[in-house]
Amino acid sequence: MNRTRVKICGITRTEDALHAVQAGADALGFVFYAKSPRAVDVEKAADINRHLPAFITTTALFVDAETDYIDRVIRQTRIDLLQFHGHEDERFCNQFSRPYIKALRMKPGLDLGAEVKRFSSAQAILLDAYQPGVPGGTGEVFDWDRIPESHPAPIILAGGLNSANIAEAVSVVRPYAVDVSGGVEASKGIKDAAKVTTFINEVTRANNN
Template sequence: MQRTRCKICGLTRPEDIQAAVKAGADALGLVFYPPSPRAVTIDQAVELMQAVPPFVVTVGLFVNPEPEWVEAVLSRVPLDLLQFHGDEDEALCRQFHRPYIKALRMKPNLDPVVEARNWPTAKGFLLDAYQPGVPGGTGEQFDWKRFPGGTDQSWILAGGLTPDNIRQAVQATQPYAVDVSGGVEASRGIKCPTKMTEFIANLAPGDH
């Protein structure tokens, strides 16, 4: 069984990036969605990227962005991967010529395997809890029984994950990767080094 990878999202401080990397994070997420309490500006992102060492993937999160905003970010921030967390169609997601993942909010009766066919160029799909009017970061879980299994797709589990439930979550869903933000925070946008370390240690005991 392959190792479950981990992205820590919503980083806003260089010291949090350093702590996330030290804890063993595979990917780091920066939020370019101004309404979010974890959003960063382009200038902040430039500073944060300087704290990222080699072999760690950087991910930029967008929600229904104007293409010009994505281009403005990419002109100064050398992101490895884009993450679209709104109602973006495939044409928008792929036009930036960067690998991308698409977030799917697990609305009642949504079949993620069927829904994923709308983005054939996506590198993977992040499944998050559905809360009306909130594009992500709800801190809520969805029913893990709905998580797809037995497909070749790279499914990423998100929503309400914490150091206390991550081991159970991985056992229940067997995801390619997990994505955590609020579950490892001291306060909104401020990460807790202890929680990040515990989260990754509990994610796959002995792997890191």
């Protein structure tokens, strides 16, 4: 199995970003959604990005954002990848000067195969728990057995992940990557360095088993 990549999302501080990189994170996520407790403004995200070393993928998370705002974030932060968590269709997601991933909430009755085909231009599909009215970051785990063993797009697993369940998650789902935010926090938007390190170490342990 290929190594499972790790994305630490909800970054709001330079020190948290640098520790995540040192601990072995492959990607960092910045939330550009004002209603989120982990939201970061464009200027702060740009400043954090200036301190990052090469080969770390920076990701901008949006929820039904305006085109002009997304263009501004891309221009000012030089972000690498876009992540859409709202009702955006493929045409909308694919119009920018960056590759994108599409988040799908695992609502009961969701036809995952059909949704993956609908976003065939996405670099990957992120699967998150479903909670009515909440576009992501619920801290809840969904039934991983709903994910078919064979899927046409790389799968990023999210939803209630933490150091206690991530090894099992990697072993059961075998995702391309995992995405964690609340599971490695001291408080909303503030990462716990020990939790980040333990989480990434558990991913590595699961890959080696």
